[in-house]
Amino acid sequence: MSTPAREHVPSRPTWRCRACGIAWPCSPAKLRLLAEYRGNVPGLMIYLVTLREEAIEQLAVERSAKRRTCRGSTFPHIHRPR
Numbered sequence: 001m002s003t004p005a006r007e008h009v010p011s012r013p014t015w016r017c018r019a020c021g022i023a024w025p026c027s028p029a030k031l032r033l034l035a036e037y038r039g040n041v042p043g044l045m046i047y048l049v050t051l052r053e054e055a056i057e058q059l060a061v062e063r064s065a066k067r068r069t070c071r072g073s074t075f076p077h078i079h080r081p082r
């Protein structure tokens with residue numbers, strides 16, 4: 001019996017691929033979406049805009065929580081030069 005392959009779907013609220021661990025949509029996810037919505041570009045656009053809005057909201061909440069955690073820390077906050 002084989003283990004099923006992990007799907008390249010977003011992990012919420014981090015929006016990283018469950019299979020790759022990189023920012024979603026990864027290349028396999030993009031290819032799957034293009035195949036799935038072939039001939040239905042408006043449907044793909046609606047789907048992606050919906051997901052984008054969900055991701056913006058969830059990532060903003062997560063970043064806000066991280067900032068609060070950093071401010072509450074007793075360690076000095078170090079900024080690296082870019």
Ligand SMILES: [Zn+2]
Pocket residue numbers: 007008009017018019020021022026027028029
């Ligand atoms: Zn992936």
